[in-house]
Amino acid sequence: MRIYQADNIKELNRKAANLISAQMILKPDSVLGLATGASPIGVYKQLIDWYRKGDLDFAGIRTVNLDEYKGLGPEDPQSYHYYMQEQLFSAVNLRQENTYLPDGTQEDERTACEDYDALIRQLGGIDLQLLGIGRNGHIGFNEPGEAFIRNTHCVRLSESTIQANARFFASREDVPEYAYTMGIGDILQAKRVVLIAFGEEKARACYEAFTGPITPQLPASILQLHPNVSLVADRAALSLFAQGEYTL
Numbered sequence: 340m341r342i343y344q345a346d347n348i349k350e351l352n353r354k355a356a357n358l359i360s361a362q363m364i365l366k367p368d369s370v371l372g373l374a375t376g377a378s379p380i381g382v383y384k385q386l387i388d389w390y391r392k393g394d395l396d397f398a399g400i401r402t403v404n405l406d407e408y409k410g411l412g413p414e415d416p417q418s419y420h421y422y423m424q425e426q427l428f429s430a431v432n433l434r435q436e437n438t439y440l441p442d443g444t445q446e447d448e449r450t451a452c453e454d455y456d457a458l459i460r461q462l463g464g465i466d467l468q469l470l471g472i473g474r475n476g477h478i479g480f481n482e483p484g485e486a487f488i489r490n491t492h493c494v495r496l497s498e499s500t501i502q503a504n505a506r507f508f509a510s511r512e513d514v515p516e517y518a519y520t521m522g523i524g525d526i527l528q529a530k531r532v533v534l535i536a537f538g539e540e541k542a543r544a545c546y547e548a549f550t551g552p553i554t555p556q557l558p559a560s561i562l563q564l565h566p567n568v569s570l571v572a573d574r575a576a577l578s579l580f581a582q583g584e585y586t587l
């Protein structure tokens with residue numbers, strides 16, 4: 340694992356966007372695994388900026404997102420489809436038909452999940468997977484549990500995730516209870532993983548994920564087994580590393 344420490348959020352966004360840009364330049368038809376939530380917003384803004392300056396080209400890029408709320412369609416402002424349009428897709432020259440997210444409107448869980456895994460296979464796998472991390476150590480919507488789940492699956496969101504994500508909804512009751520998410524196997528098969536985290540509330544999850552036991556109770560801990568992981572984080576998110584046995 341490589342840790343990139345940023346002094347502020349602007350620097351964090353640039354460092355993470357640099358890693359993604361390098362991937363896009365080296366392989367213009369890269370498959371990028373994308374994430375939602377608050378963490379990647381600044382990274383996407385930075386990529387858009389470089390695209391506008393003529394430094395980045397999305398024409399051949401394919402994207403697959405980690406997850407989507409079950410029951411929300413693309414036109415729903417709280418859906419991750421909508422988020423991706425707003426935060427990235429509509430601002431760059433990505434071809435719409437090259438962008439993929441799980442289908443939240445698919446009632447049949449098996450179809451939704453099998454189709455998504457088949458799609459990832461068809462694309463030839465993910466070149467670079469961007470990840471945020473939940474306060475409880477979840478990645479995508481892989482919540483703490485008894486076992487790591489390999490493939491795309493339907494998950495019941497934990498109370499902590501519902502509470503954390505309620506800030507994007509009118510009220511807690513509006514947060515869907517279920518979501519479709521790539522599984523741990525889908526994430527681990529990505530050739531490269533870039534995890535971004537900022538703020539004190541991510542410090543415990545980051546520290547335990549990279550220095551603690553590998554356990555499904557903290558899903559991000561499985562990343563210790565991945566050969567090419569970069570953690571891009573600010574000082575607050577890395578504060579426990581500095582104090583612990585792991586020296587930066």
Ligand code: GLP
Pocket residue numbers: 374375376377378379405406470471472473474478479480500504
């Ligand atoms: C959500 C998403 C995750 C994201 C996490 C952290 O539940 N499904 O992919 O990484 O929350 O979000 P944030 O960046 O807003 O803290």
